[in-house]
Amino acid sequence: MKKKKLIYLLTVFLLIIPFLSYADGNRFVVVIDAGHGGKDPGAIGKIINEKKVNLGIALKLGEMISKNNPDVKIVYTRKTDVFVELQERASIANRAKADLFISIHTNSAKSKSAFGTETYTLGLARSEENLEVAKRENSVILLEDDFSTRYEGFDPKSTESYIMFEFIQDKHMEQSIDLASTIQKQFRSAAGRNDRGVRQAGFLVLRNTGMPSVLVEVGYISNASEERFLASKEGQTKIARSIYNAFCDYKAGYDRKQGRIYNKTDNAKNNKETAGKNIVPVSGTKKTQNNTDEQTKTRQIVYKIQFMTSTAYYGKKSSRYKGLSPVSCYKENGLYKYTCYEASDRNDLQKKLTEVRKLFKDAFIVGFKDGEKLK
Template sequence: MKNKFLLFFAFTCFLFCNTNHFFAQKKYVVVIDAGHGGKDPGNTGNGYKEKSIVLKVALAIGNLLNNKKDVKVIYTRHTDVFIDLWKRGDIANHAKADLFVSIHCDSHTSNAYGAGTFVLGLRGNKKNLEIAKRENASILLEDNFEKRYKGFDPNSAESVIGLSLLQEENLDKSLVLASLIQTNFAFKLKRNDRKVKQDNFQVLRETIMPSVLVELGFLTNKREGRYLNSKKGQQEMAKAVADAIYKYINNLKLNTVADQNSAKPVNQNAIVYKVQLASSKTKLATKSYNFKGLKNVERVAVDSYFKYYFGNSGVYKEVQKSLKKAKAKGYKTAFIVAFKNGEKISLKEALKTK
């Protein structure tokens, strides 16, 4: 009797575990970056320490998101340590993160107050440049910074290098997240809305996924400094950011579903042309950030290789356009391949069929 029960139990567990595995959800990886740390205190308006406040808020954001079963949180730091700006981006890139959120507090000689969110841009207005310069100044504390940032002088307004195509691709998504965060600050918490802005923040240049930098408020403003240094203020601000991030993730999920629904039915008898971008032993996620910004890349396993195709079309002229696009993005060796009934045929044969 006992044995039977054990067997039944084992079998149930087996079923349960397998079902669970089968329905395993995609985990969205969110990197939360507390600005500054260690020898870099950030701004110290009214005697408050930016590095300590942003760490507490960052950890609180992470705690809230870790409660969601489809989110995985990674911190760039969870203690009071100095981390190079490039390293922060590196952590996110290696984790193949879906999102990078950097948390800061602002300072000013005036009584300015309010919360703002930044996305990467070449040049904002003069006011934003001052903020970017302050936040980028951490670089000067890094060993070897001249080598690392190749001619980037954080104190110079002219030190601006062009954005990569990938960063431009990510801009739309970054803007969506930034406006969700600002909406929560302004309407849920009634903070003074300093809006979504663009500027050349070094920490945002280092990442290859949608990224934002949040300025929670001004420590130099007496009232706001006190609020941001309080547990209540930190919890409220953290919840506003975490809720916005989760809303953004839910939007992503909806988009995925829409993409699947709009997939074109494939006529198996027709000739289909595609651009072969690459053939590799490495299994890459077919996300645009892995393919220099190209969208709708298809991955097909052939023997022990993965082939990556782009620009599926039954019209040769269309796929020629796709080839041009791929080459322009740097896939110099890309070429057109043809399929009939799902089988690869020679391009010559395919063109003769028409």
């Protein structure tokens, strides 16, 4: 009897472990947004329309996540062929208090030879091509009632309307770019797709979301070969699998930064971050010398709290730091990443991390050795 009871308790414990990994008792929430739908077909192909491709991939992605990640809650902006207003898609994510937003779209171009995948984060379009993609995706608001009032006079066809995105400071920029980069890597390595890179543009659906967000263009429906691939079950599965693998990488890194456990059997590879170089001192700290080789080796590893990421360099003193001092920063992948406090023992920063998160909720601890960020 005791043996049966022990087996029962062990089974229950193993089943609830994934949910115990979150201190607040909530599951990780990902919103999957199948672009277009209903009266809005999106890009029109010869054998299939964009709205159907997007939905097929979104449902397959959601199925993969739910099957292998019991600690993840999936919210869809649509699961059928219905029209959902652009602003409502973002509102669905915000109401769900999502940790991640993935919007799936299919590209189109005047050139029939254009092909490949690209993943967007929020920002100012630096090229005419990126701007045209944003204009096309944002034009869906023209199908909405009273869109001018709802979107505060934003004209999706006017280039001037997109100037506003130059001044947007997205606090989730780093996480969004990390996920976008991983998605593109998976497209290239796992699905053999042409990698058109990570890009930025002024997408309204990303502007209104309050969490790390990406918009994935899975291929060109205007290219006959790609259209056949995207219309097929095999093609949609390959695309969904690539995004799923990237999601697992992202979530593993997210859990690690939050100090939470995660299931390594979820097909999630360890999140490998490029070692940070080009250290940019904002305010210097003195190094202490040690007498023995072992002490010197220990002192080489320094832990800091990273609290903010930006495309801009703010210098030694800035109101953006909200009183944190001293502050230093390092440059990685074209972004300035700001840190505060430091200690040779990671555990010594836990109390400080709690304080910093009251000002910057996404702050986390990062380690450096000999001036380079630990992987």
